[in-house]
Amino acid sequence: MYHALRPSRSEFVPVRNLRYHVRLWGQPSAERPPLVLVHGWMDVAASWQFVVDALAEERFIVAPDWRGFGLTDGGGVDNYWLPDYLADLEWLLDHYAGEGEAARPVDLVGHSMGGNVVMHYAGVRPERIRRLVNLEGFGMPARQPEEAPARYGQWIDELKRLHRGELAWRVGMLLAAINFVLLALAVSSVNPRVGRSGNLLFALFAFVIYYNLLNLGQSWISSGRYGMGGFMLLLHGGVALFAISWLTLRNNNWARRKSRGGQASGPTPPPSTTRLEPTP
Template sequence: MYSIRHPSHSLYLPLRGFRHHLRQWGQHRPDATPLLLLHGWMDVSASWQFMVDALPPAWLAERLIVAPDWRGFGHSRPLECATASDPLAYGSADHYQFADYLADLDALIAHLNAELGRPAGAAFDVVGHSMGGNVAMLYAGVRPALVRRLVNVEGFGMPASQPEQAPQRYARWLDEIDALRQGTLALKSYTGAQAVAQRLRKTNPRLAPEKSDWLASHWAAPDASGQWQVLGHAAHKIVNPHLYRADEVLAVWRCIRAPLLVVEAQADSLGQWYRQGEYTRDQFHQRLQAAQPQCRIEQLPDAGHMLHHDQPAALAALLQAFFADGA
């Protein structure tokens, strides 16, 4: 089993109708900027443990690190479910809106600043992976004064859409909501923790068995029948009814004022999600060049999309140096 070097502690915070689960490491010092770690789609805050463990104890002794479970993931559930004994109860929501992640992050930052005795507009360092990287990029453009330094880990955005796609997208959204209601849209269940660990290794063959065994118990939980279920609401599988407007995203990215570090795996993960030529890493880099020409791009070898699992020490070293540059 994986041996934790830096244990976290959990706390629960009511924000915007949800009881949000936060995982914390380190300790706050008034002269140090707190760090927020934002996980990706169908993931949980515990996913950052391996990278945090690669940080030196002295670094954690003077910096607070906070990683939330996004709404409907992990242990962040609607307030109506907060007292339920079922860890898989996610309430009656039949879809999730991407903009809510921005509002949740905004509310979390306001709460943490008040809790830590910082000024209301004090900035944070922010690291986001995949979906969390996309949220972080948008947030840093919408609230530029609240992000001191920004790291986007494999958060590429999506292919540009066209208005003609809207009718089909809305129809698909309605169909998938109906499928969720009928119980035909669901997340896969597993026979036990080992089956969950095998699923994690299938998705990421680089993930060591001791890491997958540890992560399995944080990524899923047994239901009343003994089957293990992913700690995520099936409603997250429903397509966003709103088209991805690349022009709007670029307009937001242009408003980012924080120094930006983009970290990618050398292995191109975009190729596994989109048809050939539909959206490429070169196109992502072109967007970055258009919106943030001063950004720095780093690629880590022997890593895939989950590079905070594959190369936690290399990523931790990049973060330490990047944050120290502006200390």
């Protein structure tokens, strides 16, 4: 496990009706402005720990979790626009570097998506930046105006697939709970020689497989690879069929054993005795 040389501290800042999580290193200084580090897509502020530890000297560092990432609120929406990140960054700089005439220009570093954000922000608010570093922020691809209708349609379709994937997850969890009851009944009928630990291991294994298939199905449905109805029927119907078949097989075995036991447990005739006559 990696041990941080300069441990961070966390705090939450109100930003545009969101509870923004921010990691801080060092203390504010009158001599040097804050160093602001913003992460990329599918990342968190804690990833900057390695960079902070590699710095030659201490300084006040601010690294937020973008909205919807890490410990920052998502806001209850299904997508974010680039201008949202620009405004969020403005709110954060107001909090840590002052605003209006009291504002101090900061050293701003962005990685990947964060690199694109800081480049846009530097163009909008150049007076707020002392130094700018863009790490792997390659910018937006060139597009033509005539592409707009198709791309807007693609965006709408992606949102619909996203919501179908979330619906599949919610309904899938309900069906999974029902199926786990069936699996629990089936597991309880396993040969007792396996023991309780064997049953628990089987239940844990089944849960891990089922949970990962649910996650995989949500991503497949959201990406449009599979339809929600077909996948749910295949997964949940298959598990239900397996559990019911297992229960039926066990019940039939019990019935056969009981029938055989009933036939063998009837009254036992007394043993026959033979009287030995004396030999003359």
